[in-house]
Amino acid sequence: MNTMRILGLVGFLIVITFSIKCKNHEKDVLHRNDKYVSIEGRQFIDSLGRTLTLHGISVINKDPKTNYLGHISPEEFKMFKEWGFNVIRLGIIWDGLEPEPGVYNQEYLKGIDDMIQWATDSGLYVFLDMHQDLYSVDFSDGAPSWATITNNEPHLTGGVWSEAYLISPAVQTAFDNFWANAPAPDGVGIQDHYLNLWKFLAERYKDNRKVIGFDVMNEPFMGSDANKVMPLLIESYAKILAEELGEAPSSLEEVMHLWNNDKMKVLESLSDKETYKKWLDVIYEVNANFESRTLTAFYQRARDEIRKVNKNHIIFTEHSYFTNMGLVGALGEIVDEQGKKDPLVAYAAHGYDLVVDTDALTLGSNDRVELIFERIAQTGQRLDVPVLIGEWGALHGQSPELIPTANFLLNQFSKHGFSDAFWAYGKFLLDASFLDVLKKPYPVETSGSLESYSFDYDTGVFSCTWQERETITASTRIYVSDLSKLNKDAMQLNPNSKGVSIEKLEHSKAGHLVIPPSGKDAKRKLSFLLTKK
Template sequence: MRILGLVGFLIVITFSIKCKNHEKDVLHRNDKYVSIEGRQFIDALGRTLTLHGISVINKDPKTNYLGHISPEAFKMFKEWGFNVIRLGIIWDGLEPEPGVYNQEYLKGIDTMVQWATDNDLYVFLDMHQDLYSVDFSDGAPSWATITNDQPHLTGDVWSEAYLISPAVQTAFDNFWANAPAPDGVGIQDHYLNLWKFLAERYKDHTKVIGFDVMNEPFMGSEANKITPLLLESYAKVMAEQSGEAPPSLEEVMHLWNSDKMKVLESLSDKETYKKWLDVIYEVNANFESGTLTAFYQRARDEIRKVNKNHIIFTEHSYFTNMGLVGALGEIVDGQGKKDPLVAYAAHGYDLVVDSDALTLGSNDRVELIFERIAETGRRLDVPVLIGEWGALHGKSPDLIPTANFLLNQFSRHGFSDAFWAYGKFLLEASFLEVLQKPYPVETSGILEHYSFDYESGVFNCTWEERETINAPTRIYVSDLSRLNKNTMQLTPEIEGVIIEEIENSRAGHLVVPTSGKNVKRKLSFNLIK
């Protein structure tokens, strides 16, 4: 969200003792694939799986959306400790004509999936769009972009078009209404047929863990209600802070456009931010609980016709990225019971994203965004993966605490994550070391909590080990030479902890063998600065 342009059967039975409300999950467990237990991802060996990775995408139609990355990059991702790739795919590249799929592009996607597999990285496919269409940015092909001849307007920042372009808004309206394409088939039907095709193509692939149905869904022309509400709400904030009469909407608009730094400062504390933002909850909730949930249900029903083993990732709306309370509904099976393989791929961005003020973010706002995402995850009783976060395009050392604070939010709430996004700038980014945090990749039981303090180098992890799990717990460490073995503490103590190096790298994993008991385990260590 760029608002300034306005992340074994016995084993299952054991887990079900703690998660009694997930009996359907147990019935659907397939021990070849990544699955779900309650609000946690589970690997094929029954361990809690923490996903930590990065988005990879090419949005350039001139290259057939390919050729932007090499197999060496995937080796680098493994060394950085990533274990998942959010692989962006583009509808325009996949279906250049109605019902005709681009085999060259599909083979290119297959190649990247294989590069990930070669490096033991999971993949989930993200059907990406920005401003709906290749006609305006990226996403839908021109034949599926029905604007009713409305004009396309742009602003100073690319994403302003969501709010001001009648063409973009109308294109979304027609997508949600399933308006007919040139061949007479509904454009949403085409989109879901494509997902069904992809779900079948990868149904036997155990490293492809699932499908992110749509990037940052936008409500269309209903969004015209949003800006006036936010401007009026901000006028009230200004009045409360100044003790004077509320300014006019024109004065508020002028301030928003001319002095964004003042606006950011005035919305920096949590309570004020909530008061300003929550006025648009009802408009957004109507879209999420109605149109968007119904769309995800249709997508689920099509995918499940051919694929019953992969996870369906649902995203909230574009506006929820800002920290609104989410209103997505439950996605169900044919009997009306919750589909056990649905996860919440939320996005979270502070107001400073896509601006020159990246270092002026508010920790209060960021905390609220991820507290509310966690609230939605609990309500839906699904795992949360922050499918997009970051967008930290800069070399300033001031971005180090920003990235660190964000990652700490994820460990605090038990989120998985995928950083936005891979680019060569990362090789020189000040915060790259922060991204390479120690974390429990796989845990031999139920992961309760983990944390890493970047300043002190202290790592802590607690989990409920299960006697039925025979595979070890594995903790990623970016530089094994920094591991102070004298500070390592493990309870209960057990012999056989080993260090597993990543080939041709200073990175590796601490491998903690199971105790063979149902017991709480604790591990801590320090990394030397």
């Protein structure tokens, strides 16, 4: 009853005519217009001029034994649509695409085409992610062996796969040679090969309205300059311990021992925002030097090559590997031939708490997570581009304690107006404790500028505010995972309008609440309640 009273204060009781309509995919935006998804300010815009909120999932096969294919079916793309996802971050692998210098794998390209078509058939957008972990197929996935130049340095591994970034001379040297554009066996620079491949892909998909853009590189890593990072972080942690204990640790070796053998104490020490900032920010200069110079120059080169053949697709740029943890980003602006900001660039930031890839997933810190996404928002504002959280989650456990973790993360995205893509699809998700949290209600398309929206998972209350535009004649659409839980009597819309309807997905409980435009410039507010059944 208290929730009902709160909803009663929001606006006028809507006079609503609900018509249950089984809608086939021809009603999806992707099939109604031949325009491309675009950008306006810091928002994505669909083909009908509406603000587009992207909410989706990463799909990738990293197994060279299967030619990086065969891991997913058309039925799973239909399932993603029912879950409320409207975009797929489709991982593609350089090793699979270019097994020999300048030779492109037609079988793999055909497989990528098939997956794009399956997504299209299910009403889903796609953006392509050139994925790498530890740079190369020789160490994990990414570059082919011929493009992996290690200068015969040894490869070292740690207890967690990602530790190799910090301790493997082979991985670091391979990145150094990539950034330096060292020659491949055919004499062409390896970075040149990489960008030629992107140019080829950009031309291949230049007329495809369902592919919305290109994520140039997954989690770029700085190379051997990373050797400056850990000493700074260990020294910074020693100072934090000294403040906690009232005296300095006896030696840095003692600090290292604690760091390596008592992760729970480390996590607890760095759990509040101010302490975490103090610890982390000591590596800002090292990271900023890489992002503002090497990485920005690389993205500019990628943009210039892509734009030679494709002027309609979005280029997604990522920050560096270390910025995932919450550093202030230092990427520079990507510009056109006149030196003006390229209007089709978006920021595909990644954000992960320190517990990622460990057994301590349920011990994450909301303070740390909040800082990560506050700083991502600051970078998006500075660059004046839309933000899509291209990776988040990696929640591979089944504990119910992961439900509030996923909920808090998604609330950060709605708070800052981010789009997102969960990492990553696997069969475990079918039984994941937090799956219902991923299937949140959200404004898929908004007939104007989306100002804010929120969903309280515990109370079931959804609210949304947008500035509607008279010139947009298409409806606002809100995804709802189970339409039977929609409490029609508690719905509020201000200004109200007739003709609000429910658009049900075929053979599913899920669908969309469809709100016709008011036909004028006006601020609109919507709220509704999903009951617990």
